[in-house]
Each structure stands twice: as C-alpha cells, then as structure tokens.
Amino acid sequence: MTWHAGADLLVVGTGVAGLTAALRARELGLRVLVVSKESVTVGNTEWAQGGIAVVREEERDSSDSVRRHVRDTLEAGAGLCSTAAVNTILGDGAAAVSRLRAAGARFDGSPAGTLSRTREGGHSAFRVIHAGGDATGAEVQRALVEATTTEGVPVLENHCVVELSHTEWGAVGGALVLDHAGRPGLVQSPAVLLATGGLGQLYRATTNPAVATGDGIALGLRAGAAVADLEFVQFHPTVLHTSSTERGSRPLITEAVRGEGAVLLDVHGEPVMAGRHPMGDLAPRDVVAAAINERLVETGSDSVRLDATGLGKSFVERFPTVYAACRDAGIDPLVDPIPVTTAAHYSCGGIMCDVDGRTGVTGLYAAGEVARTGLHGANRLASNSLLEGLVLGSRSAEAVLRDLRVGALRRGPVTSERLPAAAVVDRAWLRQLMSRHAGIGRHADGLREARSGLDTAAVVRPLRTREAVEDAALGLTAHALLAAASDRTESRGCHRRYDHPATDDLRWRRPNPLRLDVSGWLIRSTPEETREVA
Incomplete structure (x- = not known):
C-alpha cells in the first residue's frame, strides 16, 4: 500500500x-x-x-x-x-x-x-x-x-x-x-x-511497557539529530520481586510509598539507607538504587524488603495499584514487607x-x-x-x-518511499548483554565487550515488519548508549563506573553529544553543531 x-x-x-x-x-x-x-x-x-x-x-x-x-x-x-x-x-x-x-x-x-x-x-x-x-x-x-x-x-x-x-x-x-x-x-x-517514550526494553527487567524500544532515538539519529546523556539510565529502586528468573516488564512500587513512611530493609532487617544520605529512604533514585545493589551483593540476596506495614489499612486506599500487584503475587503488604529490587525505569x-x-x-x-x-x-x-x-x-x-x-518550515516533495535495511540483533540476547554490562554498575572491559558483541551479532535485514523496526531501533540505541557510557570516564548520577568511581567536574560537567556521520557511524558532535539546542 x-x-x-x-x-x-x-x-x-x-x-x-x-x-x-x-x-x-x-x-x-x-x-x-x-x-x-x-x-x-x-x-x-x-x-x-x-x-x-x-x-x-x-x-x-x-x-x-x-x-x-x-x-x-x-x-x-x-x-x-x-x-x-x-x-x-x-x-x-x-x-x-x-x-x-x-x-x-x-x-x-x-x-x-x-x-x-x-x-x-x-x-x-x-x-x-x-x-x-x-x-x-x-x-x-x-x-x-x-x-x-x-x-x-x-x-x-x-x-x-x-x-x-x-x-x-x-x-x-x-x-x-x-x-x-x-x-x-x-x-x-x-x-x-x-x-x-523510552528505551526500557533494552534491559531484562524494566518498568516500561513492551512498546518502549528506543524508536525515537533511532529515528532521530538517522534523521541527523544529535543525542546526549544516554548513559544516564535511571533504575527505579523498588519494583516488585517475585523470582530469581523474572524478566520483562515488572510491577512498579511507587516511590510515594516511601514518601508516606515505608522503609527499606535488607534480608537481615537492617536499614538499607542508614548513613547513606541525609534524606535517607527519600534520597534521589540513583543513590537509593546503588545502595540497594550494593546491599544485595553484600548479603547474597536477590531482593531487599520495603516495609510498609506501619501504614496500616490506609495503604489499600492510597496505593490500590501496588496493593493489587502485591496480592496477585501472594504478598500482603499490610502484614509482610514487600520484596523489591531495581529495574530500568527512565532515560x-x-x-x-x-x-x-x-x-x-x-x-x-x-x-x-x-x-x-x-x-x-x-x-x-x-x-x-x-x-x-x-x-x-x-x-x-x-x-x-x-x-x-515565519517560513522556517516548507512543504515539498520528500525522498524515496523504499523500505530501508538496517542492522538487527536478537532481542533477548541484547537485553541480557545490556543488563550485564550497562546496568547500574559499569566497567570499561564490560562496555568494550558489549560493543564488540553487538558488532559481531548484527545482521542487516530489510525493515518490513514492526518487530524488525523495533529490533533495529534497540540495536542502534544500545550502540549509542554504550558509546556514551564508554566515553564518560567518571561516576555521576545514574552513570556509575567501577573503574572511575569519582566525579570529574573538570572534564565531564557537560553533555557528550553523539550523532551519526554520513556512513552511519556514531561520532561526537562538536559544540558548534549542537549549540542551538544545548
């Protein structure tokens, strides 16, 4: 048609x-x-x-x-x-x-x-x-x-x-x-x-729906636009945890539960956020998510507990969506702490x-x-x-x-309607790769392995179906995210490098714009190219 x-x-x-x-x-x-x-x-x-x-x-x-x-x-x-x-x-x-x-x-x-x-x-x-x-x-x-x-x-x-x-x-x-x-x-x-919307489907566990496949990032890059700050993927600290093999879209436990007084505890009942930040359980999300992951490593557990039992029956009226999700998983948040872990949430x-x-x-x-x-x-x-x-x-x-x-936009004939071809990779494999190497904690070796793996696994195919379009978008978005994360040799906000744990304001208190060149390779944009939108 x-x-x-x-x-x-x-x-x-x-x-x-x-x-x-x-x-x-x-x-x-x-x-x-x-x-x-x-x-x-x-x-x-x-x-x-x-x-x-x-x-x-x-x-x-x-x-x-x-x-x-x-x-x-x-x-x-x-x-x-x-x-x-x-x-x-x-x-x-x-x-x-x-x-x-x-x-x-x-x-x-x-x-x-x-x-x-x-x-x-x-x-x-x-x-x-x-x-x-x-x-x-x-x-x-x-x-x-x-x-x-x-x-x-x-x-x-x-x-x-x-x-x-x-x-x-x-x-x-x-x-x-x-x-x-x-x-x-x-x-x-x-x-x-x-x-x-977002790009949460790059990861095995996410709060995003299935449609969040990074389409806009890929469309923008291919159209000649610059992207920036893709390395800063916010992982929500509290999604419902029900098994060690869960993947895909996970039920979110809204931050407002902690805003109403719930507290995070580890498997031993110790407060997760004690001494971590002046705002405690209401610290910024990057701080809480990192603290949870560190505690999971320390305790060998696959989840921490969000204790909202002190809220009493008001929990049901205030958080009906969370309550229903918990009950569907066999958990009564009025009686028992909610098992939670982190998941990709927002770009x-x-x-x-x-x-x-x-x-x-x-x-x-x-x-x-x-x-x-x-x-x-x-x-x-x-x-x-x-x-x-x-x-x-x-x-x-x-x-x-x-x-x-003012005449800045003009109508005119557009280029060919022919369906393009692009590199695609297996979606399940990509999610596993990104979760392992581009999650909350990152390292140069892992980022390098991920970028090499993407190049090796990619197969160029015509984009004749929605699935192919989404897989191509996920692949290009993953490449851009990995490039940005590799470049930023510091830890800041949602981006944490095990090999560069300090924040480097002298070099990196700035965005790091990327775009595609005429050959389709990701390159750094110059300040002059992005000054009008920076």
Whole structure:
C-alpha cells in the first residue's frame, strides 16, 4: 500500500507529550495527525504511578516555591541540568497542570477541597499531586485520550514509523510508516514531533511497557539529530520481586510509598539507607538504587524488603495499584514487607532539543522521555517527567505554529518511499548483554565487550515488519548508549563506573553529544553543531 497524507504536524507517539501536543496544535488551528504503534491508550504514560511534581501558588507548603523545586531538580541532576531549561519548564508547570485539569483530568483531593500532595525522593516539600492513589499516569492518559477523541484528532493506530523522510533541501518532511499488515505508506508533513517514550526494553527487567524500544532515538539519529546523556539510565529502586528468573516488564512500587513512611530493609532487617544520605529512604533514585545493589551483593540476596506495614489499612486506599500487584503475587503488604529490587525505569537523555522541542534538524521536534531538554541532567527528580511532557507538548505545538508562520518550515516533495535495511540483533540476547554490562554498575572491559558483541551479532535485514523496526531501533540505541557510557570516564548520577568511581567536574560537567556521520557511524558532535539546542 502506497499512499500520501498531509498534515501541518505529524506526532509520533500517544503518551502525555504526544497527545498534549496534538491537542494544543488542534486548538491553534493546525492540521495534526498522530501515529501510534498500538492503540492510542498504550504507552509509558499510563504506567506512571507517583504523580506530577508541581508548585501551584494557590496550594503549596508555606515554605515551598518554584525556586525551591528548581533547587531540588538541580541537586538531583548532579551538575548536568540546564538551569535555564529547569527554570522555564518548572515555571510553566502550574499552567500546564491547569490545562490538563481543564481537559478532564481528575486528581485526588483532601476533605478541605484542595488537591492532595505527597513527597517523593529528592523533594524537599510535599508538591507531588496524584490521581487514583497511585494511578496518576492512567488518569492522565484517560483524560488526554478522551479529549483527543472529543476533538476529533485523527490517530493512525497500529502503525509503526520506519524512518523519517527528508525534503530535497534536507529538512524533515514526513515519515515512512507500516500499517498492521506490514504495508508501507508515506505521511508528508513539514513538522514531525517525536514523542515515542523510552528505551526500557533494552534491559531484562524494566518498568516500561513492551512498546518502549528506543524508536525515537533511532529515528532521530538517522534523521541527523544529535543525542546526549544516554548513559544516564535511571533504575527505579523498588519494583516488585517475585523470582530469581523474572524478566520483562515488572510491577512498579511507587516511590510515594516511601514518601508516606515505608522503609527499606535488607534480608537481615537492617536499614538499607542508614548513613547513606541525609534524606535517607527519600534520597534521589540513583543513590537509593546503588545502595540497594550494593546491599544485595553484600548479603547474597536477590531482593531487599520495603516495609510498609506501619501504614496500616490506609495503604489499600492510597496505593490500590501496588496493593493489587502485591496480592496477585501472594504478598500482603499490610502484614509482610514487600520484596523489591531495581529495574530500568527512565532515560534521562535523548534527542537534544530546546525548551520548545526544536532539534538541530529543520522540521524535527522532540518532547517527553525521548527528548533531552536539560531538565533531568544526570538523574531525573521523581515525578518531573509527566510535568515535562505536559509543558514540552504544548510548547512544541506553539513552536511549530511560529515556525510555519515565519517560513522556517516548507512543504515539498520528500525522498524515496523504499523500505530501508538496517542492522538487527536478537532481542533477548541484547537485553541480557545490556543488563550485564550497562546496568547500574559499569566497567570499561564490560562496555568494550558489549560493543564488540553487538558488532559481531548484527545482521542487516530489510525493515518490513514492526518487530524488525523495533529490533533495529534497540540495536542502534544500545550502540549509542554504550558509546556514551564508554566515553564518560567518571561516576555521576545514574552513570556509575567501577573503574572511575569519582566525579570529574573538570572534564565531564557537560553533555557528550553523539550523532551519526554520513556512513552511519556514531561520532561526537562538536559544540558548534549542537549549540542551538544545548
């Protein structure tokens, strides 16, 4: 099937960033089309439990402020955040949440009629709003999908983007897609927004859904964009552990459980975080995850325990999703501590873009987890991700409108519709390789072995199916992550090198952008090439 469709903005992805952008673009009068690998309801957003970190002037702790939220974010980011990006995105947070509520999202409230707020790791105040106890992402997704349907925003469900198309002058001009039967089609648009989510499926155990295969990173790299901070993969400290052989997507035990008073204990009943950080169990995620892994090695155990028994029956109402997952596994969290371990959770890096979603490639925009705005730095502060998606989604749509009006974006014929070929590797083998060598603890020898293994195992095949497209994306994303992790010879935030345990501010307090050269090899980008989006 060969067909052509036109839009002012093509949105790839149906999470919070993508649907927010689509709705804002429609509101601005733009013709918008959304492409989704599966149903419009499927994505990383619906899996988010904790909430949205936001300082709302009308409802906040008396000592809290956007400035304090900025400070917490910068501290968690371990020196790699962009201060300007943090100020801009967090400063827009309250307005973004107001727009979301106007679209129909319902958050938990207190008896006094105000929104309930909790505290999570790295936060110095109660500023995280939530919905359904621990089902915030599901409520955000529900509201955005309902609004998208009501507004009549067209969505191509069960369509996979194979590659981005370019105009004759080098700008992005649309995308080549496959439908559910593997038939190719071309969507033409002067603006493409990548909002494809994360890359958790690179690892054996992850909190991400099956669709999180790094598609956006691969599409962006092949289109000529630079990526940065891919070495900073955040591992969530607490996912439900049920067996020593578990793999794939694992149930998340939201950080808010610790925010309400639960504590981490090792197999001997000793506190895991004692003496590790001034914030104890609510230390930033990289600190807690590393502490858990070290304790597992010390004790020879495969999990630690999250003791939430002190919360009593309020646990059931506050955390219904976690409670149900525990009960399904035969665990009663009201009586027994919950066995937990770490799992790949969030990519702090991605396609380099500014706070309006613009990348270094004309016509290409990015928002959400696939984007690297500088908000997260070396370690994302808890519950800043949904907020970033809301803010960047709206700002990206507004940027597209401005760029169209000033003539920065032009329509024109795009390059060939022929399906490309790319290197693919066995997915199960790749996950095992990445988990062994590119998890929480890394070493030059392991990273070198992983990169060599990828080169040896890769087989070039035509991208005729969604599985092949995903496997190619996982392979290229893995190469980029390993290259970035090999280059950064220090430990910082989520990136920990056993052979370089110290933080080196003199050499490495900066991003390390990578891009593909004309031959398809990953190379370092120069500051001049990325200055407009750094």
